[in-house]
Amino acid sequence: MRTQKTSAEAGPEDPVTDGGMGHGETASRRRRGLSALGSPARTQRASGNARAAWREAIAPGHLLDTILTGWLPLLIAIALIVLPLAWMVIASFKPPGEIITLSPTLLPQEPTLGNYEAVADSVPLGRILLNSVIVTTVGSLIKVVLAITSAYALVFIRVRFRNVIFLGILVALMVPPEVALLPNYLTISALGGRNTLWGILLPGLGTAFGTFLLRQQFKTLPVDMLEAAELDGAGHWKRLWRIVVPVSAPAIATVALVTIVTEWNSFMWPLVITDTPESMTLPVGLNLLQSVEGQTGSYGSLMAGAVLVIVPVLIVFAALQRHIVSGLTQGAVK
Amino acid sequence: MSLTRTSSAKREQRTRSLRDWAIFTAFIGPNVLLILAFIYYPLASNIYYSLLDWRLGSNSAEFIGLGNYITLFTSPTGLDMWRVTLIFTVSTVAISMALGLALALVLNKQIPGRTFARTAVFSPYVLSGVGVGMVWNFIFDPQLGLLSHVVAFFGQNSPEWYLDPDLALLMVIIVYVWKNLGYCAVVYLAGLQSLPRDLLEAAAIDHAGPVRRFFSISFPLLGPTTFFLVITTILSSMQAFDILRIMTPNGNGTNTIVFELFLQGFGVYQRAGYSAAISVVLFAALFVITAVQMRYVERKVHYA
Numbered sequence: 001m002r003t004q005k006t007s008a009e010a011g012p013e014d015p016v017t018d019g020g021m022g023h024g025e026t027a028s029r030r031r032r033g034l035s036a037l038g039s040p041a042r043t044q045r046a047s048g049n050a051r052a053a054w055r056e057a058i059a060p061g062h063l064l065d066t067i068l069t070g071w072l073p074l075l076i077a078i079a080l081i082v083l084p085l086a087w088m089v090i091a092s093f094k095p096p097g098e099i100i101t102l103s104p105t106l107l108p109q110e111p112t113l114g115n116y117e118a119v120a121d122s123v124p125l126g127r128i129l130l131n132s133v134i135v136t137t138v139g140s141l142i143k144v145v146l147a148i149t150s151a152y153a154l155v156f157i158r159v160r161f162r163n164v165i166f167l168g169i170l171v172a173l174m175v176p177p178e179v180a181l182l183p184n185y186l187t188i189s190a191l192g193g194r195n196t197l198w199g200i201l202l203p204g205l206g207t208a209f210g211t212f213l214l215r216q217q218f219k220t221l222p223v224d225m226l227e228a229a230e231l232d233g234a235g236h237w238k239r240l241w242r243i244v245v246p247v248s249a250p251a252i253a254t255v256a257l258v259t260i261v262t263e264w265n266s267f268m269w270p271l272v273i274t275d276t277p278e279s280m281t282l283p284v285g286l287n288l289l290q291s292v293e294g295q296t297g298s299y300g301s302l303m304a305g306a307v308l309v310i311v312p313v314l315i316v317f318a319a320l321q322r323h324i325v326s327g328l329t330q331g332a333v334k
Numbered sequence: 335m336s337l338t339r340t341s342s343a344k345r346e347q348r349t350r351s352l353r354d355w356a357i358f359t360a361f362i363g364p365n366v367l368l369i370l371a372f373i374y375y376p377l378a379s380n381i382y383y384s385l386l387d388w389r390l391g392s393n394s395a396e397f398i399g400l401g402n403y404i405t406l407f408t409s410p411t412g413l414d415m416w417r418v419t420l421i422f423t424v425s426t427v428a429i430s431m432a433l434g435l436a437l438a439l440v441l442n443k444q445i446p447g448r449t450f451a452r453t454a455v456f457s458p459y460v461l462s463g464v465g466v467g468m469v470w471n472f473i474f475d476p477q478l479g480l481l482s483h484v485v486a487f488f489g490q491n492s493p494e495w496y497l498d499p500d501l502a503l504l505m506v507i508i509v510y511v512w513k514n515l516g517y518c519a520v521v522y523l524a525g526l527q528s529l530p531r532d533l534l535e536a537a538a539i540d541h542a543g544p545v546r547r548f549f550s551i552s553f554p555l556l557g558p559t560t561f562f563l564v565i566t567t568i569l570s571s572m573q574a575f576d577i578l579r580i581m582t583p584n585g586n587g588t589n590t591i592v593f594e595l596f597l598q599g600f601g602v603y604q605r606a607g608y609s610a611a612i613s614v615v616l617f618a619a620l621f622v623i624t625a626v627q628m629r630y631v632e633r634k635v636h637y638a
Contacts, residue, residue, distance in 0.1 A: 056444065066443075066445055069440065069443070070440060070443050070445040071445065071447070073436075073437070073440045074440055074441070074445075074447065074448070074451045077437055077440075077451065077454075077455055078451055078454050078455070080512070081454050081455055081457065081458060081512075081516075082454060083480075084469050084470065084473055084480075084512075085469065087469070087472070087473065087480055088469045088472070091472065099478060100478060102483075102486070104480075104483060146364060146365045146368075147365075149360075149361040149362065149365075150361065150362045150365045150366075152361060153357070153358045153361035153362040154362065157354055157357055157358045157361065158354065159351070159354050159355050159358045162358070165362065165366065168366070168369070168374075169365075169366075169369065172369045172373045172374070174620065174621055174624040174625070175373050175377060175617060175621075176569075176573050176592075176616065176617070176620055178573060178575070178592045178595060178596075178613070178616065179376065179377065179380065179613045179614075179616055179617045180372060180373055180376035180377070180380075180613075181376075181595070181596070181599065181600075181609075181613070182376075182380065182383065182390075182599050182606055182609055182610055182613065183375065183376035183379045183380055183383070183610075184372055184376055185600075186379075187371070187372075187375075187376075202368075202372070203368075203372040204372075205368050205372075206365055206366075206367075206368030206369040206371075206372055206373060207365060208369060208373075211365065236357050236361075261460050264462070265460075265461070265462040265463065265464075265576075267462070267463060267464050267575070267576045267579075268575050268576070268596065271579075272596075272600055282462075283462055283463075283464040283465075283576070286464050286465065286468060287464060287579070287580065290467075290468055290471070290580055290583075291583060294471065297475070297477070297478055299472045299475070299478060302468050302471070302472065303468070303469070303472060305465075305468065306465040306466075306468040306469050309462045309464060309465040310461050310462060310465040310466070310469075313460055313461055313462065314457060314461070317453075317457055317460050318453070318457075321453050321456070321457075324460060325456060325520060328459065328460070328517070329517070329520060329521050329524070
């Protein structure tokens with residue numbers, strides 16, 4: 001209702017309707033305003049701000065400045081980011097003849113799904129996708145649960161030496177996974193984990209990042225709340241899942257999203273520990289595809305493969321970008 | 335009387351602390367075990383492996399002391415790895431930070447459409463390096479690539495990106511910057527938005543132009559952000575792998591430290607001992623850089 005009123009008020013001279021971008025911004029600001037204060041006055045001002053921004057941006061004295069130092073560089077930046085990805089999607093629907101040509105057209109003249117079929121012919125695509133989905137969901141789930149219980153233990157269970165254990169986890173956070181590549185390969189091989197899903201999963205399950213991040217979050221919770229629950233006879237298990245987890249949902253969502261994206265994209269370890277196509281995850285399968293098809297210039301099927309690994313993450317990112325950005329820029333933005 | 339009370343209280347406290355320990359172990363034990371087995375144990379065993387002349391899969395290994403380290407710091411292959419790592423790291427860090435700051439300054443203006451632009455610019459950072467490498471392989475292809483068509487439009491021939499090692503290095507630097515630029519832009523944008531507005535407004539009233547305001551006020555105040563970005567982007571550039579492996583599968587003037595670690599251990603040579611030596615040096619380097627950062631962040635937290 002408020003949305004309708006705002007756009008009705010906008011009037012003919014207000015360019016909010018142009019392109020829909022202004023709308024998106026107004027809406028997101030309103031949401032932020034509401035969640036911050038929940039006051040209608042604040043909401044009104046926020047949408048007013050967006051409109052004021054538009055009015056100022058295109059005011060006669062400012063228009064040239066807005067275009068030259070604002071829209072033009074942004075447009076170039078967006079084009080440079082979007083163009084390669086758009087070219088990927090377009091090429092994935094082009095038949096080979098439209099790729100091996102001196103005068104390519106922007107859009108496919110005879111769009112085809114043949115490239116996706118070609119990918120499925122070169123590698124066991126169904127199996128590889130399933131592997132990736134299993135590794136991503138199981139891996140993320142275990143990691144997030146371990147991070148939650150570990151962080152809870154570090155913050156709310158008073159035992160001696162817990163700071164020593166936290167320090168040990170903190171140091172582990174500084175160890176890049178590449179350093180452990182060779183010994184982990186030997187360990188997992190010795191356990192018979194090559195070309196298995198558990199072999200792909202196991203070495204990455206310990207989570208220093210998630211534990212660290214959630215510990216920071218749990219430390220901000222009011223102690224009284226948990227003490228009250230303790231007096232009511234709630235044990236640690238109950239306090240964790242009934243109180244700590246629900247009130248920390250946003251932070252947990254952030255950790256979960258970052259973990260899911262990282263697992264999905266993970267390449268080096270699965271590359272080392274698998275060499276049969278049936279046991280590969282998507283990035284490793286695409287590496288195989290690249291080494292087979294890269295020689296012959298079958299870019300259509302290569303782009304179809306790239307679409308499969310890139311587009312799901314793009315969709316998740318577009319929907320939940322605020323959580324993901326805040327998780328990935330941790331430490332910078334206090 | 336009072337004696338019994340204390341001793342029973344003591345006993346109760348002891349069972350309580352035992353119970354706490356049991357719960358603590360149940361909650362954090364699995365994570366600690368995994369970290370010990372797959373992070374700490376590898377760290378230690380790498381140090382041992384690094385002293386061996388040992389091929390992966392071979393049953394015999396010869397103890398050669400610091401031989402692998404000497405190779406790493408004196409042989410042509412070792413020195414070339416350092417040269418490539420240095421060029422790759424310095425250029426990706428410098429270019430992404432400079433362009434990221436420029437972009438952040440634009441995104442910081444109150445212009446419509448900037449929310450969308452911020453999301454778009456950040457998006458490559460979350461994408462699979464494998465997928466991104468494949469996309470850019472297509473763009474850089476000297477015969478069929480988008481870039482070759484653009485170059486042909488100006489009547490030129492496309493450079494041989496994949497044959498010339500210097501061009502190959504330039505190519506992966508371009509792609510790496512493309513993928514990570516948005517991170518720098520978003521972090522700088524957060525820094526810009528936390529600057530004291532009254533200071534900038536006062537300077538504007540005193541007729542300081544936008545350029546002057548940037549160099550005399552904004553940039554110096556962004557010092558902590560710049561420092562943070564230098565550290566984090568050095569760390570991630572030194573760990574670059576996915577794009578390098580996909581665009582130059584066996585290395586072609588693009589063997590930065592982590593890529594070389596992989597190629598030596600798991601590539602054609604299977605030189606496990608040498609690869610382990612690279613791991614140890616990599617860990618030492620990254621540990622020092624991270625420790626510097628942590629110390630600094632700690633201080634910032636205290637005084638902020």
